[in-house]
Amino acid sequence: MGDQNRNNIRVVCRFRPQNKRENAEGGVHIITFDEGSDDTVRMEGKEYQGNFTFDAIFPTTTTQKQVFEHSIKPIVDDVIGGYNGTVFAYGQTGSGKTFTMMGADIDNEELKGLIPRIVEQIFHDILESPSTMEYTVKVSYMEIYMEKIRDLLNPQNDNLPIHEEKNRGVYVKGLLEVYVSSVQEVYEVMKRGGNARVVAYTNMNAESSRSHSIFVITVSQKNLADGSVKSGRLSLVDLAGSEKVGKTGASGQTLEEAKKINKSLSALGMVINALTDGKSTHIPYRDSKLTRILQESLGGNSRTTLIINCSPSSFNEAETLSTLRFGMRAKSIKNKARVNAELSPAELKALLKKAKSEAVSFQQYISALEGEIGIWRSGGTVPKENWVSADKAGAGAVTPSTPTTPAAPNPAVEAAKKEFESRPSTPAPILEKDEREEFLKRENELTDQIAEKESLLAKQEKLLAEMKEELGYFKEQEETITKENKEMASELSELKLQLEKVTYDNKEGAITIDSLREANAELSSELEQLKKTLVELKISQKEGDKEQKKQEKMAQMMAELDPSGVISAKEKQIREALNKLDSIDGSGSATLTMEELATLRRELADSKSLVTQHEQTISELHYENEHLTRKRDELEVRLTTLELEYEELLDKTIADEEANSKIDITETIQELRAKLEGQYSAKKEVQQKEIEELKQELEKKNEELHKLNSALAELKRANEELQNAITEKETRIEGRKDTAEKEKDMERIRKTMAQQLADFDVMKKALMRDLQNRCEKVVELEISLDETREQYNNVLRNSNNKAQQKKMAFLERNLEQLTNVQKQLVEQNSSLKKEVAIAERKLLARNERIQALEALLQDAQEKLTTQNQKFEAQLQAVRERLEQARSQKSASLLGSFANNPNNRIAKPLRGQGHPSLEGVDNVGGSPTGNSFAAAIQVVLLLPSDVMRSGYGNTLSTPGRTERRTSWLPGFR
Numbered sequence: 001m002g003d004q005n006r007n008n009i010r011v012v013c014r015f016r017p018q019n020k021r022e023n024a025e026g027g028v029h030i031i032t033f034d035e036g037s038d039d040t041v042r043m044e045g046k047e048y049q050g051n052f053t054f055d056a057i058f059p060t061t062t063t064q065k066q067v068f069e070h071s072i073k074p075i076v077d078d079v080i081g082g083y084n085g086t087v088f089a090y091g092q093t094g095s096g097k098t099f100t101m102m103g104a105d106i107d108n109e110e111l112k113g114l115i116p117r118i119v120e121q122i123f124h125d126i127l128e129s130p131s132t133m134e135y136t137v138k139v140s141y142m143e144i145y146m147e148k149i150r151d152l153l154n155p156q157n158d159n160l161p162i163h164e165e166k167n168r169g170v171y172v173k174g175l176l177e178v179y180v181s182s183v184q185e186v187y188e189v190m191k192r193g194g195n196a197r198v199v200a201y202t203n204m205n206a207e208s209s210r211s212h213s214i215f216v217i218t219v220s221q222k223n224l225a226d227g228s229v230k231s232g233r234l235s236l237v238d239l240a241g242s243e244k245v246g247k248t249g250a251s252g253q254t255l256e257e258a259k260k261i262n263k264s265l266s267a268l269g270m271v272i273n274a275l276t277d278g279k280s281t282h283i284p285y286r287d288s289k290l291t292r293i294l295q296e297s298l299g300g301n302s303r304t305t306l307i308i309n310c311s312p313s314s315f316n317e318a319e320t321l322s323t324l325r326f327g328m329r330a331k332s333i334k335n336k337a338r339v340n341a342e343l344s345p346a347e348l349k350a351l352l353k354k355a356k357s358e359a360v361s362f363q364q365y366i367s368a369l370e371g372e373i374g375i376w377r378s379g380g381t382v383p384k385e386n387w388v389s390a391d392k393a394g395a396g397a398v399t400p401s402t403p404t405t406p407a408a409p410n411p412a413v414e415a416a417k418k419e420f421e422s423r424p425s426t427p428a429p430i431l432e433k434d435e436r437e438e439f440l441k442r443e444n445e446l447t448d449q450i451a452e453k454e455s456l457l458a459k460q461e462k463l464l465a466e467m468k469e470e471l472g473y474f475k476e477q478e479e480t481i482t483k484e485n486k487e488m489a490s491e492l493s494e495l496k497l498q499l500e501k502v503t504y505d506n507k508e509g510a511i512t513i514d515s516l517r518e519a520n521a522e523l524s525s526e527l528e529q530l531k532k533t534l535v536e537l538k539i540s541q542k543e544g545d546k547e548q549k550k551q552e553k554m555a556q557m558m559a560e561l562d563p564s565g566v567i568s569a570k571e572k573q574i575r576e577a578l579n580k581l582d583s584i585d586g587s588g589s590a591t592l593t594m595e596e597l598a599t600l601r602r603e604l605a606d607s608k609s610l611v612t613q614h615e616q617t618i619s620e621l622h623y624e625n626e627h628l629t630r631k632r633d634e635l636e637v638r639l640t641t642l643e644l645e646y647e648e649l650l651d652k653t654i655a656d657e658e659a660n661s662k663i664d665i666t667e668t669i670q671e672l673r674a675k676l677e678g679q680y681s682a683k684k685e686v687q688q689k690e691i692e693e694l695k696q697e698l699e700k701k702n703e704e705l706h707k708l709n710s711a712l713a714e715l716k717r718a719n720e721e722l723q724n725a726i727t728e729k730e731t732r733i734e735g736r737k738d739t740a741e742k743e744k745d746m747e748r749i750r751k752t753m754a755q756q757l758a759d760f761d762v763m764k765k766a767l768m769r770d771l772q773n774r775c776e777k778v779v780e781l782e783i784s785l786d787e788t789r790e791q792y793n794n795v796l797r798n799s800n801n802k803a804q805q806k807k808m809a810f811l812e813r814n815l816e817q818l819t820n821v822q823k824q825l826v827e828q829n830s831s832l833k834k835e836v837a838i839a840e841r842k843l844l845a846r847n848e849r850i851q852a853l854e855a856l857l858q859d860a861q862e863k864l865t866t867q868n869q870k871f872e873a874q875l876q877a878v879r880e881r882l883e884q885a886r887s888q889k890s891a892s893l894l895g896s897f898a899n900n901p902n903n904r905i906a907k908p909l910r911g912q913g914h915p916s917l918e919g920v921d922n923v924g925g926s927p928t929g930n931s932f933a934a935a936i937q938v939v940l941l942l943p944s945d946v947m948r949s950g951y952g953n954t955l956s957t958p959g960r961t962e963r964r965t966s967w968l969p970g971f972r
């Protein structure tokens with residue numbers, strides 16, 4: 001294979017056998033392998049039918065060893081030879097990338113993959129190398145997951161920045177490089193790193209990796225004979241599945257993940273496209289972490305092999321086709337691999353010598369030039385043939401045309417230039433060298449900052465996720481509590497409602513009782529009112545009757561006393577007679593005739609008879625008065641008897657009623673009795689008073705009667721006197737004698753008569769007044785007597801007759817009704833009271849229940865709070881434990897890798913083969929050609945980066961000889 005060919009990316013294709021799922025899905029082989037050709041494969045798919053030619057084809061039956069021998073082994077040789085090498089494994093998930101790279105079991109001779117075999121080969125080559133060669137092997141293991149670089153040997157560093165420096169090129173800053181001195185040590189590192197890999201489940205493959213893993217082995221070698229140094233770096237890359245997201249069934253976070261993984265893969269595709277299309281000036285290495293790290297491997301200083309892993313099944317036709325096309329594109333990428341060598345001291349010495357002589361020549365040339373300038377400046381001239389040139393100045397290496405350029409190219413500068421040229425150019429405008437360095441520095445700083453910010457962001461995101469989880473838990477708790485709370489609240493509100501209902505019913509009951517009481521009182525008062533009205537009506541009726549009767553009686557009595565105004569007429573006649581007499585007396589002539597006298601006598605006789613009549617009337621009146629008094633007394637007696645009888649009857653009735661009815665009726669009867677008694681006693685008092693008054697009046701009347709009698713007697717006497725006078729007059733007329741005497745007598749008589757008449761007038765008036773009064777009294781008495789009689793009758797009726805019985809029945813009915821109403825009211829009252837009592841009891845019970853519920857609620861809340869606190873404490877403890885575990889893990893990892901200074905100490909290995917140069921200082925002093933174990937000596941060197949990291953501080957002092965005598969246990 002020519003060098004030109006070797007600079008092309010080697011693409012080999014491996015097919016795995018159909019897996020269970022493909023068989024189950026009815027997948028058939030769509031790939032056919034040509035027996036005669038080991039580099040062409042034919043695809044007979046639905047979508048595509050055609051051949052693909054690669055550097056090598058590995059059918060499904062190819063063993064791990066065959067793959068290694070036919071595709072990878074040359075790369076190992078290259079790395080040992082000081083070249084950079086890269087092995088990519090590309091393909092869809094489950095296509096056999098990991099199987100190819102790492103193998104199913106690294107301890108199994110058959111199944112172990114390329115990486116273990118490479119490691120073994122490297123160590124084998126080292127051991128096979130001449131003893132003048134001293135090697136140091138260091139490994140690093142990282143993964144790119146979600147566009148973040150994680151150190152698998154120090155997983156705490158999960159977002160390492162990529163730096164680029166002029167001398168080192170592109171590298172991952174802070175990535176742990178572990179020095180290893182045996183295959184077992186490498187295995188140990190691989191196993192530890194593998195454990196830290198992120199594996200996410202997809203339905204394509206349960207162990208499918210969603211990350212790109214890069215295992216780097218750096219082999220540095222020093223030729224002890226000439227001091228030359230070479231280093232080769234082998235990157236072994238297991239890419240993430242190249243399938244489309246949909247097919248893996250990835251979703252949710254995995255979708256996000258897939259997008260980022262695809263970002264790296266699509267960037268890889270873009271880089272390959274740009275490298276192979278022949279027209280792109282810009283290669284987008286910076287588009288992803290993967291392409292940036294593998295910048296050297298793609299079109300740069302590296303010998304690269306791409307293993308494309310495919311499924312032969314029709315089930316994965318699309319993915320297989322895509323993978324094959326990817327391989328085809330990558331095939332044409334051209335690299336510029338070169339040996340990473342440093343000059344030996346002899347070479348450097350020669351270079352120095354040359355440089356020094358050049359410096360001297362230049363110095364001479366400068367002084368000659370300065371001399372010539374001095375002449376020119378002083379106004380002189382220098383002929384052209386004398387002008388100073390580099391040749392003349394003695395600087396043989398310096399040509400006159402390019403005085404500043406060294407004649408021979410500086411090897412160191414050339415080497416640096418070569419390195420720059422060989423490195424794929426990072427897209428940037430054409431810059432000055434210093435500027436470029438400055439920019440790279442600035443870029444590195446910025447990358448660091450980005451990485452820092454990203455890890456901070458990741459931490460925050462993690463914290464956020466934790467918080468979200470916690471929040472979710474608390475929300476759940478809150479939901480449960482809220483639900484419980486709601487239930488309790490609804491229960492509470494229900495209870496409250498019931499309580500309110502009970503209270504309301506209670507109130508309603510009380511209101512009903514009050515209204516019934518009021519109705520009762522109203523009915524009672526109505527009854528009272530009716531009774532009163534009845535009594536009043538009766539009284540008013542009686543009073544009306546009484547007044548009428550009184551008027552009638554008075555009229556009758558007065559008519560009886562003065563029938564047809566006889567007295568007045570007689571009085572008139574007498575007055576006329578007297579006036580006549582007066583006129584006779586006044587004229588002095590006896591005009592009174594006999595006829596007139598006879599008339600007078602007749603009138604007088606009439607008067608007499610009238611007086612007699614009056615006397616008779618008075619006596620009758622007297623008699624009647626006495627009769628009335630007697631009657632009244634009788635009535636009084638009867639009234640007393642009646643009262644007694646009534647009382648008896650009342651007692652009897654009450655006793656009967658008491659026997660039949662309840663206390664309430666008795667009360668009503670008692671009330672009635674009290675009322676009646678009150679009425680009777682009041683009436684009795686009034687009547688007694690009246691009787692007293694009547695007695696007094698009677699006495700007065702008697703007195704008046706007496707006076708009347710005496711007045712009557714006087715009238716009689718006057719009458720007699722008048723008769724005497726008349727008789728005298730008759731005798732005078734007859735004798736016509738003694739006229740003067742007669743006149744005198746007449747005068748006297750007239751005067752006496754006038755006097756008597758006036759007296760009579762007064763008396764009559766008084767008598768009439770008295771009579772009227774008496775009549776009134778009599779009438780009143782009679783009315784009162786009637787009333788009493790009526791009352792008596794009433795009482796009699798009340799006690800005996802039907803009306804009384806009816807009334808009693810009515811009253812009883814009323815009473816019964818009232819009793820019923822009262823009973824009902826009492827019943828209602830009692831039932832209401834009962835209900836109220838029940839409601840109160842219920843209320844109390846509910847209050848207790850509410851209190852209990854409240855207590856329960858409080859209890860629950862307290863419990864919740866304590867649970868919450870407990871949970872928080874637990875969470876804290878878990879967090880602490882997690883932190884502890886993490887720190888322990890990292891400590892253990894670091895203990896074995898990062899913290900173990902031995903891992904950071906270069907453990908140079910010496911070749912067992914014959915020294916290539918005679919007289920090389922065998923520093924280790926170990927005999928060549930001895931046993932395999934004895935041939936490998938561990939030489940403790942302190943590389944510059946270990947010194948930088950500080951680990952070398954304690955180890956830099958021990959003597960070299962002592963350290964050289966340490967033996968690698970793995971090789972004993």
Ligand SMILES: Nc1ncnc2c1ncn2[C@@H]1O[C@H](COP(=O)(O)OP(=O)(O)OP(=O)(O)O)[C@@H](O)[C@H]1O
Nearest residue numbers: 016092093094095096097098099207208209240241
């Ligand atoms: N050539 C082969 N011969 C036999 N079995 C194989 C071969 N290649 C792969 N397998 C099996 O197929 C399965 C998937 O392989 P592997 O895990 O290597 O796939 P992968 O491409 O690395 O997947 P991922 O992208 O998820 O890492 C494994 O069980 C492996 O043992």
